[in-house]
Amino acid sequence: MSKHVSCVDTAKLIRQALKEAFKGIKFTVRSSTYSGGASINIDWTDGPNTAQVEAVAKRFSGAYFDGQQDYKGCTFALLDGQVVRFGADFVFCNRSHSVELISKACASVARRFGMAFVPTAADFKAGRLHEIYASESTWGRTVGQLVREDLAKRSDRLSVGHTKTAARVIYLGNDGHSEVAALAGEAVA
Incomplete structure (x- = not known):
């Protein structure tokens, strides 16, 4: 059985991981819950590019979407050795440019x-x-x-800094509902 990590607690983990990985960059991390799900929006200006931030933040997503079947499925991870499902279905990274x-x-x-x-x-x-x-x-x-x-x-860094918080998370897989999910799980594993 997996433990549920609330959307607010997931946002706290993301905030800490980003602080460790991108020292000196101000991120705004907002969680939002609504009927049918939850998400986290991350906003920042300049600094690291979107791909670099997604490499840290997306590991905290609790779901995937299969557009071929119009299906939202669950993903699972290990957090400090315990099986969890993160409360934010999706994590969106939004970079602004000066x-x-x-x-x-x-x-x-x-x-x-x-x-x-x-x-x-x-x-x-x-x-x-x-x-x-x-x-x-x-x-x-x-x-x-x-x-x-x-x-x-364009980025102000050559690589992403080490983050102890993100290193605590190991992707385990998904609910296996669709072929797309199975392929996504293999790509991340």
Whole structure:
């Protein structure tokens, strides 16, 4: 039998793990419960990229969703040697970008593709870069898409710091309801 870790307690664990992994970054971690489930939203500006934060935070998700069957299933983990189900079905990571970081990404794209002008952060925020193509070598991607790709990779760290809190969690698997769930379990294990 598994122990249920409440959504609030799951948020506390995530907050601690992020603090350990990304020293100096201010994260806002909010839990939300509603009929049919619960989730946690993590917000921050600049710093580590979304993939780096997800590598720490997503291990605390208590569910998966199989869109082919419109099914939400349970995942299970070991926390300090005890089988648990985390109270937040899903953990969402939402990174914001400062004008300074957007400007760096715009300059990088302009350099990389030999653009005659350097787009501005204001152009990016207003959506004007989604109508402009840098060159034929961008395979149909607009300048806005290229800047967004650059921002997604951009990080102030080369790697994620060690987190004792996240290391306490070992993914065990899921309820095995669907093929998608089985494949997800194999990929994480």
